[in-house]
Amino acid sequence: MKLRNARHxxxxxxxxxxxxxxxxxxxxxxxxxxxxxxETLQEETTNTTNDLNRRLxxxxxxxxxxxxxAAQQIxxxxxxxxxxxxxxxxxxxxxxxxxxxxxxxxxxxxxVPGHPEFNPAKETKITNALVTISxxxxxxxxxxxxxxxxxxxxxxxxxxxxxxxLTITNAEGTKFTKFGNLEVAEKTSFVRLEILEPNALPAxxxxxxxxxxGSDTPVTCLATEAVSGGVTSSSxxxxxxxxxxxxxxxSLLHGKTGGPLLESATxxxxxxxxxxxxxxxHQLWVExxxxxxxxxxxxxxxxxxxxxxxxxxxxxxxxxxxxxDYNRLTGVAQAFAGLNTTPGxxxxxxxxxxxxxxxxxxxxxxxxxxxETITLHDDxxxxxxxxxxxxLKKRIASIISSATTQLQRSEADFVPAKFNPxxxxxxxxxxxxxxxxxxxxxxxxxxx
Numbered sequence: 001m002k003l004r005n006a007r008h009x010x011x012x013x014x015x016x017x018x019x020x021x022x023x024x025x026x027x028x029x030x031x032x033x034x035x036x037x038x039e040t041l042q043e044e045t046t047n048t049t050n051d052l053n054r055r056l057x058x059x060x061x062x063x064x065x066x067x068x069x070a071a072q073q074i075x076x077x078x079x080x081x082x083x084x085x086x087x088x089x090x091x092x093x094x095x096x097x098x099x100x101x102x103x104x105x106x107x108x109x110x111x112v113p114g115h116p117e118f119n120p121a122k123e124t125k126i127t128n129a130l131v132t133i134s135x136x137x138x139x140x141x142x143x144x145x146x147x148x149x150x151x152x153x154x155x156x157x158x159x160x161x162x163x164x165x166l167t168i169t170n171a172e173g174t175k176f177t178k179f180g181n182l183e184v185a186e187k188t189s190f191v192r193l194e195i196l197e198p199n200a201l202p203a204x205x206x207x208x209x210x211x212x213x214g215s216d217t218p219v220t221c222l223a224t225e226a227v228s229g230g231v232t233s234s235s236x237x238x239x240x241x242x243x244x245x246x247x248x249x250x251s252l253l254h255g256k257t258g259g260p261l262l263e264s265a266t267x268x269x270x271x272x273x274x275x276x277x278x279x280x281x282h283q284l285w286v287e288x289x290x291x292x293x294x295x296x297x298x299x300x301x302x303x304x305x306x307x308x309x310x311x312x313x314x315x316x317x318x319x320x321x322x323x324x325d326y327n328r329l330t331g332v333a334q335a336f337a338g339l340n341t342t343p344g345x346x347x348x349x350x351x352x353x354x355x356x357x358x359x360x361x362x363x364x365x366x367x368x369x370x371x372e373t374i375t376l377h378d379d380x381x382x383x384x385x386x387x388x389x390x391x392l393k394k395r396i397a398s399i400i401s402s403a404t405t406q407l408q409r410s411e412a413d414f415v416p417a418k419f420n421p422x423x424x425x426x427x428x429x430x431x432x433x434x435x436x437x438x439x440x441x442x443x444x445x446x447x448x
Contacts, residue, residue, distance in 0.1 A: 113266045113267050113268075118265065121233035125202055128170055128174075129170070130170060130222055130224050131144065131168050131170045134166065134169075137164075138158075139226045140155060140159030142154060142155030142259075143259060144204065146201075146204070146205060151195040151203055152192040152194055153179075153192060154260070155193075155272075156191075157279075158275065158278040160191060160313075161280075161422075162320050162321070162324065163317060163320075173229070179196060182311055182312065182316050183308040183309065184420045184421050185307070185422075186307040186308070186421050188244075188422075190274060190300060204267070204268070204269050205268050205269070206269050206302055207263060207270050208303065209305060211303045213303070215238065216238070217238045218264035219270065221233065221260075222256065223255060223273070234251075236248065246261055256297075257273055257275040257297070259273050260273070270302065272299070272300050275297055276298065280323065280426040284352075311420050322414070323427055326427075326431075327433065328364050328367075329410060330437045332361060332364050333403055333407050333434075333438065334360070334441075335360040336403045339399065343381075344377065347361065347373075361374050369399065369406065376399075403441060407441065411435070414434070416428040
């Protein structure tokens, strides 16, 4: 546009200069017209030039502003990059320090808890804390725990119950002979016995109260062998914990009743292994499932608060025997309830499961009344004694009367409320069975 106007202006100027000097009006008008066009073109040229200059100035300002903004963004991004680089360097340094601290904390000795290769079953300071409990009726495992400066022998209640005397020896052959009171855990099936030996003992530590056991916590089960006195072990992962038990594959607990369940990484005791099948039955004539039945074993928690009831160990053992003797007398009463004048006095009839009245009385033949009845049965069977039916009825009535009196007398001396928390529920059931047997015997007749 600017170039075209300039050319046009030059052409007009040349045209004007070329006009001959004349004074005619026609030429003067033409000259005037050309001069007017020249002025218009000059004005347009000036406006165009000014517009171009303005636009150039605006573009130059916009370019300078964009350059300034870009420089600011570059400075900001550079600052952010430098900050991120510094943070990355600091984070890497922190990770390195944390790893160095972790490695520094790992014991160099594999016999120290926390070492990746630590194995409680291979540490004599742990295995020597296990004991073999040998009684006149049964043998089992226990373990020594150091709790608040005192040493306690932990075991399942069934390991002690039923025995009248005990021999306790740890895995290295040390025999323990000095004991304090026995303590029974409320609403559980385990006990602890204070050890009063004068020397420091190999002992385990309990896991912290309410410590959590996850679904993959490595655990180790330990027990002593009844014959060799050595230690057996099995390891695996827990499956979490319930309110009462550590959940674990039951086969790992097999053969380890009374032994500890340890956290493998620390060697601390999480639970005690219990066999409910070895506990007193809740029915008088139930056939026992057998001790060590894998389907009945439990790892009962010790990593929570336990309430203890202290009693003399002799009292605990005496209570177990008292319940056993009481139930045996109840069984004898049930056998007597079936006495009659038929051949064999009715003693060959089945009373409970595979038991006959005769087998029940034979198992209790140390009782005078049972021995008397067995003798009567044998004498009649061997035809050493000949009694008429009336005389036989009198003998049977005398046996039943004597048994009833003996049962009633024994009932008065049997008070479940006086038993310790472990034996109490079994004593309550024994009393119920006893009362039922008295009613059954009182209503029996030789004529049956």
